[in-house]
Amino acid sequence: MKIAEKKALKRESIIQTALQLFSTNGFHKTTIPDIATKLQMSVGNLYNYFSSKDILAQEIIKYTSEALGEKIRMVNMSEATAEDKIHQIVTIYFTMAEEKPEMIEYFLRVYLSNREVFSDGCEGMVCVSGFITEIMIFFDDCVASEELRNQDFFSAFGLFMGYLGGMVFLKGEHVLPKEIAFYIDDISRNIYNALKA
Amino acid sequence: MKIAEKKALKRESIIQTALQLFSTNGFHKTTIPDIATKLQMSVGNLYNYFSSKDILAQEIIKYTSEALGEKIRMVNMSEATAEDKIHQIVTIYFTMAEEKPEMIEYFLRVYLSNREVFSDGCEGMVCVSGFITEIMIFFDDCVASEELRNQDFFSAFGLFMGYLGGMVFLKGEHVLPKEIAFYIDDISRNIYNALKA
Amino acid sequence: MKIAEKKALKRESIIQTALQLFSTNGFHKTTIPDIATKLQMSVGNLYNYFSSKDILAQEIIKYTSEALGEKIRMVNMSEATAEDKIHQIVTIYFTMAEEKPEMIEYFLRVYLSNREVFSDGCEGMVCVSGFITEIMIFFDDCVASEELRNQDFFSAFGLFMGYLGGMVFLKGEHVLPKEIAFYIDDISRNIYNALKA
Amino acid sequence: MKIAEKKALKRESIIQTALQLFSTNGFHKTTIPDIATKLQMSVGNLYNYFSSKDILAQEIIKYTSEALGEKIRMVNMSEATAEDKIHQIVTIYFTMAEEKPEMIEYFLRVYLSNREVFSDGCEGMVCVSGFITEIMIFFDDCVASEELRNQDFFSAFGLFMGYLGGMVFLKGEHVLPKEIAFYIDDISRNIYNALKA
DNA sequence: GATGAATGAGCTTTCATTCAT
DNA sequence: AATGAATGAAAGCTCATTCAT
Numbered sequence: 001m002k003i004a005e006k007k008a009l010k011r012e013s014i015i016q017t018a019l020q021l022f023s024t025n026g027f028h029k030t031t032i033p034d035i036a037t038k039l040q041m042s043v044g045n046l047y048n049y050f051s052s053k054d055i056l057a058q059e060i061i062k063y064t065s066e067a068l069g070e071k072i073r074m075v076n077m078s079e080a081t082a083e084d085k086i087h088q089i090v091t092i093y094f095t096m097a098e099e100k101p102e103m104i105e106y107f108l109r110v111y112l113s114n115r116e117v118f119s120d121g122c123e124g125m126v127c128v129s130g131f132i133t134e135i136m137i138f139f140d141d142c143v144a145s146e147e148l149r150n151q152d153f154f155s156a157f158g159l160f161m162g163y164l165g166g167m168v169f170l171k172g173e174h175v176l177p178k179e180i181a182f183y184i185d186d187i188s189r190n191i192y193n194a195l196k197a
Numbered sequence: 198m199k200i201a202e203k204k205a206l207k208r209e210s211i212i213q214t215a216l217q218l219f220s221t222n223g224f225h226k227t228t229i230p231d232i233a234t235k236l237q238m239s240v241g242n243l244y245n246y247f248s249s250k251d252i253l254a255q256e257i258i259k260y261t262s263e264a265l266g267e268k269i270r271m272v273n274m275s276e277a278t279a280e281d282k283i284h285q286i287v288t289i290y291f292t293m294a295e296e297k298p299e300m301i302e303y304f305l306r307v308y309l310s311n312r313e314v315f316s317d318g319c320e321g322m323v324c325v326s327g328f329i330t331e332i333m334i335f336f337d338d339c340v341a342s343e344e345l346r347n348q349d350f351f352s353a354f355g356l357f358m359g360y361l362g363g364m365v366f367l368k369g370e371h372v373l374p375k376e377i378a379f380y381i382d383d384i385s386r387n388i389y390n391a392l393k394a
Numbered sequence: 395m396k397i398a399e400k401k402a403l404k405r406e407s408i409i410q411t412a413l414q415l416f417s418t419n420g421f422h423k424t425t426i427p428d429i430a431t432k433l434q435m436s437v438g439n440l441y442n443y444f445s446s447k448d449i450l451a452q453e454i455i456k457y458t459s460e461a462l463g464e465k466i467r468m469v470n471m472s473e474a475t476a477e478d479k480i481h482q483i484v485t486i487y488f489t490m491a492e493e494k495p496e497m498i499e500y501f502l503r504v505y506l507s508n509r510e511v512f513s514d515g516c517e518g519m520v521c522v523s524g525f526i527t528e529i530m531i532f533f534d535d536c537v538a539s540e541e542l543r544n545q546d547f548f549s550a551f552g553l554f555m556g557y558l559g560g561m562v563f564l565k566g567e568h569v570l571p572k573e574i575a576f577y578i579d580d581i582s583r584n585i586y587n588a589l590k591a
Numbered sequence: 592m593k594i595a596e597k598k599a600l601k602r603e604s605i606i607q608t609a610l611q612l613f614s615t616n617g618f619h620k621t622t623i624p625d626i627a628t629k630l631q632m633s634v635g636n637l638y639n640y641f642s643s644k645d646i647l648a649q650e651i652i653k654y655t656s657e658a659l660g661e662k663i664r665m666v667n668m669s670e671a672t673a674e675d676k677i678h679q680i681v682t683i684y685f686t687m688a689e690e691k692p693e694m695i696e697y698f699l700r701v702y703l704s705n706r707e708v709f710s711d712g713c714e715g716m717v718c719v720s721g722f723i724t725e726i727m728i729f730f731d732d733c734v735a736s737e738e739l740r741n742q743d744f745f746s747a748f749g750l751f752m753g754y755l756g757g758m759v760f761l762k763g764e765h766v767l768p769k770e771i772a773f774y775i776d777d778i779s780r781n782i783y784n785a786l787k788a
Numbered sequence: 789g790a791t792g793a794a795t796g797a798g799c800t801t802t803c804a805t806t807c808a809t
Numbered sequence: 810a811a812t813g814a815a816t817g818a819a820a821g822c823t824c825a826t827t828c829a830t
Binding site: 425426427437438441446447 | 823824825826827828
């Protein structure tokens with residue numbers, strides 16, 4: 001294996017470990033030594049891969065947003081109806097919340113709330129554009145096919161992002177009386193009703 | 198003025214100042230000296246009112262939840278239609294986000310994301326019950342009058358809380374192309390469509 | 395009751411409460427508010443009786459030394475043999491350690507170890523002279539009657555004070571396998587053997 | 592020199608410096624910055640060696656107890672009479688009080704009196720077992736050879752520890768009219784008389 | 789005499805980052 | 810590339826003492 005490849009692999013393993021720790025314990029409660037220890041790596045070497053804790057946090061949000069966006073791209077490329085696509089997106093989101101909760105939790109507990117960490121380097125929403133772009137494509141397509149009502153994109157985006165994020169937050173607080181998967185149908189239907197033409 | 202009254206007033210002024218600083222700069226980036234300085238008060242004296250930074254944060258979320266819940270109680274007590282009530286709630290929320298943004302931001306940037314701060318003392322959602330209870334009453338009433346479809350409460354609650362919170366988050370990120378008030382009608386309509394019978 | 399009397403009574407109740415708290419929790423771990431609270435008294439008022447925490451600690455050691463000295467004075471005034479007097483003193487000391495352990499513990503845990511507190515006001519051993527004086531009289535009497543060997547007073551005093559204090563320390567550490575009273579005979583005998591003519 | 596060796600050396604130099612400061616100024620009056628400054632070391636780095644001030648205090652008592660125990664082990668291994676061994680132990684103790692007073696003072700002024708510091712980690716007397724064990728061996732040997740009277744170990748241990756400690760305390764208070772060495776013969780004789788068969 | 793809110797210096801501890809090896 | 814000892818500023822919190830009421 002080439003050196004560059006090995007480096008890329010290690011870079012990704014750092015991202016994944018840090019992602020998990022940040023999500024679970026919070027950005028400020030996770031220390032660089034914590035991350036290094038879990039990786040069985042020295043702190044000094046970690047700094048060879050990411051030049052600061054903030055930069056690391058920013059790379060994680062890009063990575064996560066890209067991963068989520070990629071899944072939604074599949075939906076966009078399919079020939080399904082709007083109603084069906086909504087159901088698929090909700091399913092993807094909640095499945096991820098079940099199987100890789102750290103990704104969604106990172107949005108909620110790290111990105112959302114540590115403005116100062118992301119202000120230099122993630123202005124606007126550039127670091128989450130991977131995800132937003134796909135939602136935008138989905139929405140535009142369905143408006144073009146006259147399945148969804150034409151309205152300001154952010155009204156629709158806020159619904160998706162806020163609703164799904166909110167449910168995962170409630171899950172994280174252990175206040176949901178049922179498994180998150182139970183809500184997929186209800187929520188898909190609510191979203192479709194809200195947006196349909 | 199009685200001493201007890203003066204103490205209560207000072208207590209509230211601490212809550213309001215801390216609320217603003219926590220919302221703006223984040224919980225971990227706001228120090229006790231920051232709060233004391235802004236209040237022209239000594240650090241030691243602040244601890245005569247709140248025994249720790251965490252306790253202060255918890256008292257703030259209770260205070261905020263109560264204040265928001267009270268406004269929604271007005272709506273619940275009115276004789277309006279479901280569609281109208283939704284519009285009123287959205288208006289209240291966005292008006293508050295415009296006029297007292299720190300309250301909503303506190304939910305998003307402090308309460309939502311610093312689990313460890315609220316885990317001892319705000320288990321479940323007891324510290325935000327003031328707000329949740331009113332949303333629950335609103336929803337139950339409208340289901341009873343057959344204006345809204347009967348479904349799991351959390352599916353509906355997640356929609357409200359998540360959607361509105363999401364929009365305010367986007368506002369805070371300065372990515373919304375229009376004033377937040379502009380979205381009131383669209384969003385009310387979306388929510389009503391999502392939930393109507 | 396005269397005002398002066400009331401004041402004296404309150405003064406003594408402060409001494410006793412502070413004595414107990416200092417002995418149990420240590421000088422530095424006991425706060426003035428702790429003492430005031432236990433006395434149901436305001437901190438401000440406590441300062442009307444003792445002008446500082448250090449002064450209070452000094453008054454306590456004088457009080458304690460006086461109380462202990464008084465008991466030994468009884469022994470000195472009796473007509474008993476040296477061997478008997480030693481037994482009586484040991485009994486007094488261990489009985490006190492059982493019934494009012496805070497007095498002995500105060501010697502061990504407060505007076506012994508917080509030099510800086512007693513350096514201004516209790517130089518030499520003036521604050522414990524009440525106790526020392528009586529031991530000195532006891533020793534001189536028994537030497538005069540040729541029951542005890544004549545030797546440097548401090549060699550004898552160190553034996554008494556150190557031995558008895560050491561046993562009470564061991565008691566406080568819960569390492570003694572028996573009740574402290576069990577050791578009275580052994581220890582009296584050891585001391586008598588050590589000092590007898 | 593290996594890194595591990597250098598670390599061990601530094602660890603010991605911290606122990607010695609802290610030992611001296613704690614003994615002289617008391618545990619609560621000695622701050623971590625005081626210790627770091629004297630070592631020309633940063634505060635943060637000191638915490639790389641000892642995870643808290645309490646832990647440091649505990650390591651010191653173990654170290655001191657071990658050092659003292661080792662000297663007494665020499666006596667135990669010699670073929671001397673009981674009377675002679677007592678004289679040797681007293682000499683060792685007083686010589687140390689003269690030459691390395693901080694070790695003895697640490698027992699008296701730090702270990703003896705700051706119970707809360709040692710309660711978690713030094714329960715019973717485990718942290719001073721190095722010293723106690725040797726005294727126990729000395730006593731058992733001399734009882735076995737019928738030179739000393741058989742009695743409860745703690746009666747004998749309290750005599751040694753308390754008497755010697757008491758004398759060093761008096762020395763520290765500057766109330767002894769003579770050098771401490773002057774008392775060696777008297778005290779050895781008193782102890783021997785107290786314990787002999 | 790009595791109150792307790794107020795002060796603020798000072799404490800222990802943490803942690804992102806650097807750099808000699 | 811890899812190590813981890815070292816730095817030091819800054820955090821949360823405490824508490825003896827004062828003083829207006």
